[in-house]
Amino acid sequence: MASNSSSKLPRRWHLFDIAERNAAALWPKTMHRYSGYLLLVPAILLVFVLVLGLVYIGGYSLHELDLATYRLKETFSLTNYSAALTSTTYQSVVLRSIGASILVTFFTLLLAFPYAYLMVRARQAATKKFLLISLFLPFFIGQIVRAYGWLIILGQEGLINTLFAGLGLPAMDLIYNYPAVILGLVQYMLPFAVLLLAPAITAIGRDVELASESLGANWMRTFLHVVLPMAKPGLVGSSVVVFTLTLTDFAMPEILGGGTTDFIANAIYDGFFQLSNSGLGSALAMILVTLGTAFVVILFFLAGTGTLGFNGREQ
Amino acid sequence: MIKPVTQTSPLVELSNVSKRFGKVTAVDNANFSLSQGSVLTILGPSGCGKTTLLRMIAGFESPTTGNIRINGQPVQAVPPYKRSIGMVFQNLALFPHMTAGENIAYPLKMRRFSPQDIPGLVERYLDIVRLSGMGERRIQQLSGGQQQRVAIARALSFNPDLLLLDEPLSALDKKLREEMQLEFRRIQQQLGVTTINVTHDQREALVMSDEIIVMSEGAIQQIADPVSLYRQPSNRFVASFIGLTSLIRGTVEDAREGKITFRTTHTTLQGQASERFRFGETVEGAIRAEQVRISTDIKGAEGMDNILDGVVEQQIFEGDRMVYQISCPALGTAPLFVFDHDPSHHTPHAQGDRVVVSWKVRDLLVYPCQKYRVSNP
Numbered sequence: 001m002a003s004n005s006s007s008k009l010p011r012r013w014h015l016f017d018i019a020e021r022n023a024a025a026l027w028p029k030t031m032h033r034y035s036g037y038l039l040l041v042p043a044i045l046l047v048f049v050l051v052l053g054l055v056y057i058g059g060y061s062l063h064e065l066d067l068a069t070y071r072l073k074e075t076f077s078l079t080n081y082s083a084a085l086t087s088t089t090y091q092s093v094v095l096r097s098i099g100a101s102i103l104v105t106f107f108t109l110l111l112a113f114p115y116a117y118l119m120v121r122a123r124q125a126a127t128k129k130f131l132l133i134s135l136f137l138p139f140f141i142g143q144i145v146r147a148y149g150w151l152i153i154l155g156q157e158g159l160i161n162t163l164f165a166g167l168g169l170p171a172m173d174l175i176y177n178y179p180a181v182i183l184g185l186v187q188y189m190l191p192f193a194v195l196l197l198a199p200a201i202t203a204i205g206r207d208v209e210l211a212s213e214s215l216g217a218n219w220m221r222t223f224l225h226v227v228l229p230m231a232k233p234g235l236v237g238s239s240v241v242v243f244t245l246t247l248t249d250f251a252m253p254e255i256l257g258g259g260t261t262d263f264i265a266n267a268i269y270d271g272f273f274q275l276s277n278s279g280l281g282s283a284l285a286m287i288l289v290t291l292g293t294a295f296v297v298i299l300f301f302l303a304g305t306g307t308l309g310f311n312g313r314e315q
Numbered sequence: 316m317i318k319p320v321t322q323t324s325p326l327v328e329l330s331n332v333s334k335r336f337g338k339v340t341a342v343d344n345a346n347f348s349l350s351q352g353s354v355l356t357i358l359g360p361s362g363c364g365k366t367t368l369l370r371m372i373a374g375f376e377s378p379t380t381g382n383i384r385i386n387g388q389p390v391q392a393v394p395p396y397k398r399s400i401g402m403v404f405q406n407l408a409l410f411p412h413m414t415a416g417e418n419i420a421y422p423l424k425m426r427r428f429s430p431q432d433i434p435g436l437v438e439r440y441l442d443i444v445r446l447s448g449m450g451e452r453r454i455q456q457l458s459g460g461q462q463q464r465v466a467i468a469r470a471l472s473f474n475p476d477l478l479l480l481d482e483p484l485s486a487l488d489k490k491l492r493e494e495m496q497l498e499f500r501r502i503q504q505q506l507g508v509t510t511i512n513v514t515h516d517q518r519e520a521l522v523m524s525d526e527i528i529v530m531s532e533g534a535i536q537q538i539a540d541p542v543s544l545y546r547q548p549s550n551r552f553v554a555s556f557i558g559l560t561s562l563i564r565g566t567v568e569d570a571r572e573g574k575i576t577f578r579t580t581h582t583t584l585q586g587q588a589s590e591r592f593r594f595g596e597t598v599e600g601a602i603r604a605e606q607v608r609i610s611t612d613i614k615g616a617e618g619m620d621n622i623l624d625g626v627v628e629q630q631i632f633e634g635d636r637m638v639y640q641i642s643c644p645a646l647g648t649a650p651l652f653v654f655d656h657d658p659s660h661h662t663p664h665a666q667g668d669r670v671v672v673s674w675k676v677r678d679l680l681v682y683p684c685q686k687y688r689v690s691n692p
Binding site: 205207208210211212213214215216217218221225226229230232 | 373374375394395396398400401402404405406408409410411412421422425426469470473
C-alpha cells in the first residue's frame with residue numbers, strides 16, 4: 001500500500017532526492033551559508049577573462065613596433081595611439097563604423113518594432129508561431145553563411161542582376177559597397193532587436209492602448225503618445241545591443257564590403273595579422289572599447305538603462 | 316443634422332445583440348435600453364458575458380448580430396475614439412509615463428479641446444475626485460485608491476455621454492472598495508453622467524445602481540431595480556445568485572395559481588409562484604436566509620406557515636449575525652441557511668442542537684427546475 005502510493009509521486013522527485021544526497025557529499029552542510037556566492041562564479045569567469053584580456057591588450061598598445069626586429073619595444077610610448085588617431089585612413093574607418101552603427105540601429109529598430117508588435121499582439125497562435133520561428137531560424141545559420149547568401153542575391157551574376165539582364169537592363173554593382181554592408185547588418189541585427197523589444201511591448205498591456213482609444217486617440221496617436229514612450233526600455237536595450245554589435249562587427253564589412261568598407265574590427269585584424277603590428281592593433285582595439293563604452297554610458301545617462309536595467313524602478 | 320433627443324428617448328439601446336467567438340456564445344440576444352442620467356449595473360458571475368457586452372458598447376468588439384444605438388444613432392461603424400464614452404478599466408490602464416494631471420489632460424488634448432481650457436478642466440476634475448494639488452504626482456507615487464480616482468477623472472474630464480466601469484473596484488480590499496462605491500455614487504450624482512457598471516459583486520450592484528441586469532451564460536436573466544430584483548427574482552438563478560438562498564426541490568401536488576403545494580423528500584411545503592405549473596412537475600423552492608426563523612422549540616415558530624424540525628450542522632459567527640446551516644430530515648440532503656440577528660446574545664444554538672425552523676408561504680418562491688434562459692422583453 002505504502003509503496004503503491006509513493007510510486008505515484010512524480011519520478012522527477014526521486015531524481016531530486018538522489019541529487020540532493022550526492023550534493024551533500026560535494027558541498028557539506030557547513031558550507032551552506034556560502035551557497036549564494038556560488039552564483040557569482042559565471043560572472044567572475046566572464047569579468048575576469050575580459051579584464052585580463054583588456055589589461056594585456058592595453059599593455060601591448062603602449063609599446064611601439066621595432067621595425068628592425070618586428071617585436072614590440074620595451075619602452076612605453078603613445079606612438080600607436082597617435083598613429084591611429086592622426087592617420088586619415090583610420091579616421092575614416094572609425095567614422096565609417098560609427099556612421100554604420102547609427103544607420104543600422106535606426107533601420108533595425110524601424111523594422112524590428114512592427115515585427116515585435118505583431119508577434120506580441122497577434123491573436124492567432126499560428127501567426128505568433130510563424131513569426132517566432134522566423135525569428136530564431138537565422139540564429140541557426142550564422143553570420144558568414146548569411147553574408148554569402150547576400151552575395152548570391154546581390155552579386156555581379158546574382159539573382160537580381162540576372163533578373164535585370166532578362167529585362168534588358170545593365171548589370172549594377174550591388175555589393176562591395178557601403179549600402180550592401182548596412183543591408184546585411186540590418187538583416188543580421190533584426191532578431192536581436194525583436195527579442196529585446198518583445199518583452200517591453202508585452203509589458204504595455206492591451207488595455208492601455210484600448211484606454212487611449214476610448215479617450216479619443218486613433219491608433220497613430222495612440223502609438224506616438226502611449227506605445228512608443230512606454231516601449232522606451234525595449235528601445236534603449238535593443239539600441240545598445242545593435243549599436244555595439246554593429247560597431248564591433250567584422251564579417252559583414254569583410255564579406256559584403258570586400259575590403260572597400262572596413263570597420264574598426266577589420267582594421268584591428270589587419271593590424272595584428274597583415275602588418276604584424278600587435279601594438280597598433282591593440283591601440284585600435286582600445287579605441288573601439290572606449291567608443292563603445294562611451295556610447296553606452298551616454299545612452300544610459302540620457303534614457304535610463306532600459307530592459308538591461310539594474311533596478312526594478314525603470315519602467 | 317439635428318437629432319431629436321427627448322426625455323423619453325434612451326441614451327443607449329441594444330436590440331437583439333449577440334456575440335459569438337467561434338463556437339462560444341458570449342452574449343446571447345441581449346435587449347435593453349438605458350435612459351439619460353441613470354446608473355445601470357450588469358451583474359453576473361465571471362464568464363457570463365458582461366464584460367463582452369460592455370466592450371461592444373465601448374466599441375472594442377462588434378456584435379455578431381444585432382444593433383447598438385447611442386443617442387439614437389447606430390454605432391457599428393463608429394470607432395471607439397469617435398464615441399463619446401469614458402471607460403474605467405479593471406486594471407485602470409493609466410499611462411505610467413505621464414503624471415496624474417497629464418493623464419486627465421490626455422482625452423482633452425486628443426479630443427481637441429481648446430488649449431487654454433485644458434488646465435482649468437484638469438484642476439476641476441482633480442477637485443471632483445478629491446485629488447486637488449496632486450496633478451504633478453507620477454502614477455507610481457499614488458496609492459491604489461488615488462489611482463482609482465485619477466482613472467475616474469480621466470474617463471470623465473471630456474464630459475462623455477456615457478461612463479463605463481469594467482469592475483474597476485474588484486482589485487481593492489473590502490474597506491477601500493466600499494469607500495470607492497460611495498465615491499462613485501457621489502461623483503455620478505454630482506455630474507449626472509449616465510453610467511454602465513459591470514461587476515460580480517452583488518452588494519456593489521445593489522448599492523450603486525438605479526437598475527440591475529443579471530446575466531448568466533451570455534443571457535440576460537432579469538432587468539429590475541435593486542429592490543424588485545432582491546424581493547422578486549424572476550427565476551431560480553437570480554434568486555440563488557443574489558443573497559444567501561436555500562433551494563428545496565420537489566414535485567407539484569397542487570398548483571392553484573399563486574400558491575403552490577409541492578412534495579419534497581419527506582414532507583409537503585407551500586410556496587408562492589408567479590407562473591402556472593402542472594401536477595407532477597419538478598420545481599425548486601427558494602428561501603432567503605433572513606426569511607427563515609430559527610427557534611429551540613415550536614413556540615418560537617408561532618405565526619409561521621411552514622414549520623420543520625432540524626439539526627444545526629454548522630454555525631458561523633459573522634459579527635453582526637450568526638449564519639446557521641441546518642439539516643432538516645424532511646428536506647433530504649438540501650442544506651437550509653438561516654441568519655440570526657440576535658442583538659441580546661442569549662440564544663446561540665450549538666452544533667448538533669435540535670432546532671425548529673419556520674417561514675411564511677409568501678417567502679418561499681417557487682420556480683421551474685430546469686435551467687433557465689430568458690429572452691427578456
